[in-house]
Amino acid sequence: MTRQRILQIGSLTGSPTANAELAERYDVVKLWETADPLAFLRDHCQDIEVVTTSAVHGCTAQVIAALPKLRAICSWGVGYDSIDIAAAQARGVLVSNTPDVLNDCVADLAWGLLLACSRRIAWGDRYVRTNHWENKIGSLPLGTRVSGKKLGIVGLGRIGEAIARRGAGFDMQVAYHNRSPRPDVAYPYHASLIDLAAWSDFLVIATVGGPSTRNLINEPVLRALGPTGMVVNIARGSVIDEPAMVRLLSDGSLGAAALDVFAHEPKVPDALKEMNNVVLMPHVASATNETRRAMLDTLLENLASFCATSAVLNPVTTH
Numbered sequence: 001m002t003r004q005r006i007l008q009i010g011s012l013t014g015s016p017t018a019n020a021e022l023a024e025r026y027d028v029v030k031l032w033e034t035a036d037p038l039a040f041l042r043d044h045c046q047d048i049e050v051v052t053t054s055a056v057h058g059c060t061a062q063v064i065a066a067l068p069k070l071r072a073i074c075s076w077g078v079g080y081d082s083i084d085i086a087a088a089q090a091r092g093v094l095v096s097n098t099p100d101v102l103n104d105c106v107a108d109l110a111w112g113l114l115l116a117c118s119r120r121i122a123w124g125d126r127y128v129r130t131n132h133w134e135n136k137i138g139s140l141p142l143g144t145r146v147s148g149k150k151l152g153i154v155g156l157g158r159i160g161e162a163i164a165r166r167g168a169g170f171d172m173q174v175a176y177h178n179r180s181p182r183p184d185v186a187y188p189y190h191a192s193l194i195d196l197a198a199w200s201d202f203l204v205i206a207t208v209g210g211p212s213t214r215n216l217i218n219e220p221v222l223r224a225l226g227p228t229g230m231v232v233n234i235a236r237g238s239v240i241d242e243p244a245m246v247r248l249l250s251d252g253s254l255g256a257a258a259l260d261v262f263a264h265e266p267k268v269p270d271a272l273k274e275m276n277n278v279v280l281m282p283h284v285a286s287a288t289n290e291t292r293r294a295m296l297d298t299l300l301e302n303l304a305s306f307c308a309t310s311a312v313l314n315p316v317t318t319h
């Protein structure tokens, strides 16, 4: 049986087997290995109907325009801010993602970051490894209590809810901000993001990325969170005004930051690397064996479904 020819935008290095499993099932054209991708698309991909990509690699309007037969883009990851959805929709191209399967692991990492930063776990680890403890050099400053505090969630979607649920185990009060209140949840809603930030001890960002949320967490929001507040971001770096955050952390107007995502990944502002009141992770909230496996299965199911029925199982819908 001939395998369908599909175009893969970037290498899925965040999974130990994704590239190999895709290549087993499909005749994969590896765009990232070509010297001149646009010329390659023009000369060798005019028949391509299916693209596979990831939240990191995305798919630009230019690539979509260069593929006249394109019918589906199946992505590995839940976020699709890196895919030009408007360009895809204008052409009737279906887009699928891998929702839900990563909710728990992303929520777990949000909590890991929150605890690591407030209880100085990363700093304490450095303190021990550099033998400062053994040699009695300085001391690890006191941390900040987590249990019983106030947890503000920006973006109470499926990941935001998983983060909120975990707050109950820490006896926390939970409130949230969304574009509009959710009738199906009991958590208090703050229509004003600044009010939510002023109320919160910990402000966790779990919203979508893209133009609709760019710099949503701006200087006034961070100032409202204040010198004892902490921002936790497992969403997208673009959601926070990063230069403002760095400035406010430096002068003490913002207490702390625990970050899995950055505005210009993998570039992280050098100033952040110097600060002990921040914890930095390299965009790994979904990076467990179990979740990355489930994400791959979801991607493979969407691809197989599209090839068999011209429909995807997890279509991205915008509203």
Ligand code: 8YV
Pocket: 014, 054, 055, 056, 057, 076, 077, 078, 079, 080, 102, 283, 285, 286
């Ligand atoms: C990345 C993510 O997908 O799902 C998302 O939106 O940001 C991550 O899970 C992962 O690194 C693969 O691109």
